[in-house]
Amino acid sequence: MPDVRERSQGGGPSGSRPTVDDVAAAAGVSRATAARVLGDYGRVGQATASRVRQHAEALGYTPNRLAQGMAAGRTQTLGFVSADMQNPFFGQSMRGFTDVARGQGYDVIIANSEEEPQLERRAVQTLLERRVDGMLVAPTELRQARHLEDAVASGVPIVLADRSVRGLAADCVLIDNVGAARDAVAHLIERGHERIGVATTHLTGLDLVSELDEAALDSWHAPTTVSRAVGYVQALRAAGLPVVPELIALAPYRRPDAYAAVRAMLALPEPPTAVLAVDDLLTLAAFEAVQDSGLRFPGECTVLGFDDLDWTTIVRPRLTVVAQPAYDIGATAARRLLARIDGDTSPAQTLLLDTKLVERESTAARRPRPRQARATTGAEPA
Amino acid sequence: MPDVRERSQGGGPSGSRPTVDDVAAAAGVSRATAARVLGDYGRVGQATASRVRQHAEALGYTPNRLAQGMAAGRTQTLGFVSADMQNPFFGQSMRGFTDVARGQGYDVIIANSEEEPQLERRAVQTLLERRVDGMLVAPTELRQARHLEDAVASGVPIVLADRSVRGLAADCVLIDNVGAARDAVAHLIERGHERIGVATTHLTGLDLVSELDEAALDSWHAPTTVSRAVGYVQALRAAGLPVVPELIALAPYRRPDAYAAVRAMLALPEPPTAVLAVDDLLTLAAFEAVQDSGLRFPGECTVLGFDDLDWTTIVRPRLTVVAQPAYDIGATAARRLLARIDGDTSPAQTLLLDTKLVERESTAARRPRPRQARATTGAEPA
DNA sequence: ACACTGTGAGAGACCGCTCTCTCAATTGCC
């Protein structure tokens, strides 16, 4: 029977934690045997095993994951690189990811890139140095990513989330951004809206409406806000409505800028009767802009947002939003990663998750006829 | 001159990354020398150093942090255990923490406890196994925490954040919750409010107002919502105002419950003219409740919240809130930790950071006299 | 009685680094 407080006795200085050797010595077995018991591998007799365990307990043995990782060649650790952990979307994805990972005995190291390619590269590099068994990346650069290609080439499983990188042979989990925005706009059109604005972000080199078509060709590898703007255009076209450049509020991705852009749009002689905001920050800005514009909300102008955040239900009218399965994106990505780690060598696959249009008061009422008569805007196509 | 694409040549299978030995062999030096260059320690000649670096580059050498950690005895890693990474407060703290850590060459492993003692213990254990050089913990159990005591005893620097554990010899960084709430209520009283409600959470075993006094004695080791409730009581007493049990909305920590509790309070024959909500979730609930109550907002009843979140400025009137220096809490905690790691052995210290009352429209106007006459409630003390 | 199999446990080779020791070579100084 081992002493209950063996730890205060022999061994090393109080600073150094007991090792397998210490436990082995205390239990009177070889290091190999103690390691087998503690590491839960190999064959060990019942009696010996429980004796080792008792002594380990008494000594306060804590396995050293570094050593385990070194020796075993795997670390039971996954990496998670996202743009911004403060963003609720990533917060939820992270949650889904860690839940699944932890369920399989994996820990997660989190790093964020702040949407900076530089930081993303450092984060990925660091995770590689830590020898994670796989990692999720919400990539910042979508057209090329040498660091990710190198990582994939080196054999570390990688799964992309939320965004996809062109030509990268890695699994990818995201939503159909184009489709989600298209459906949202279709919903507005159904409600009688014909003059619909959109709040999106500046697209580098793609600022003009005409170029959205080009973006459409490659919309999976475009920032989510751009893909969604593409969906907006497609929905209008499908309904035979004109795409009006003034109704596209383009601004740098900051709340004041987005606010100003929407305010400007609402000050047009003929303002939109609804605004689609393509992500949470833009929804915040658009909501505030409409509220401050003097237009009756939702009577004269309403908002349809992205991301189902807390505050969208405390405002009146409650906001209709496109809800993303953030948690599921993380969870699915984790499952994909674990499958790869387990040896799945099938070709890289892209998983599209469904969004949900959460209908609330802001779009509940059918729109009245436009307040002012307008020249016919092109004959509707058959 | 080393070949630019040395990596495709000899060495190991493509899966195994090159090691110092590989680099050393390529550069024609001993392992020790290559390690010195790559690990940036010891003395090495200029020429040799750059030759090694060239070959390392060409081979695509990636240091193995596990091995480094093993050999060096420190991992250049800090741990961060918080209740809920989705909460903006922790998100910001985390940001402050990682910014400071990264600045000193440390990476951060994040774990969250979901406010579950069980999970917290696991998280701490895991970080210990990973041999972090120090960790921040936002503790869940405030009265006792064996696992933290053990960790402290084993010599790993620990810093508590946001909450303090009674009797634990560890540095602690938090705000003066009692004072912050007291000041907030004082601000309301200054504005002419005399009937002030508070939305807080169920206190296990401390549900009665009279017992808040007891909590006050130990308020640093109480949940933040409780400490703030104590501050509320103190402010009322200091102003000679009665503490009315019906004006203390106590509910489980969930939005619907908090909402219901505040609604009930507002339905009293004589409802409060202002409600202090002691954290972000409660602020959300209180705001919604007041808005739905039928009382004019802020004319008849207003809200003063905690935590300066995005949405508090999009609602009208904009909300006056107590802003916490969340980022600074994380940053300060990280600095404290790094100091300890550097050998600071001074006694454990508790750092109190300042909160800021952000005055906005919701409390801008001076209150009109109460709508209905009321019996004098006790003579004011001199 | 003898080789045959299965099982428990020890030996020892790594894993990829850091760091101390040691030693040869270069430099400085009187």
Add this chain to the structure above:
DNA sequence: GGCAATTGAGAGAGCGGTCTCTCACAGTGT
């Protein structure tokens, strides 16, 4: 010019595990 001091580089011992090999020892079948 001889000797100590400085500098560059190699050897080798860990760090704390995993895992393969090997071997002693029972329990079988013939």
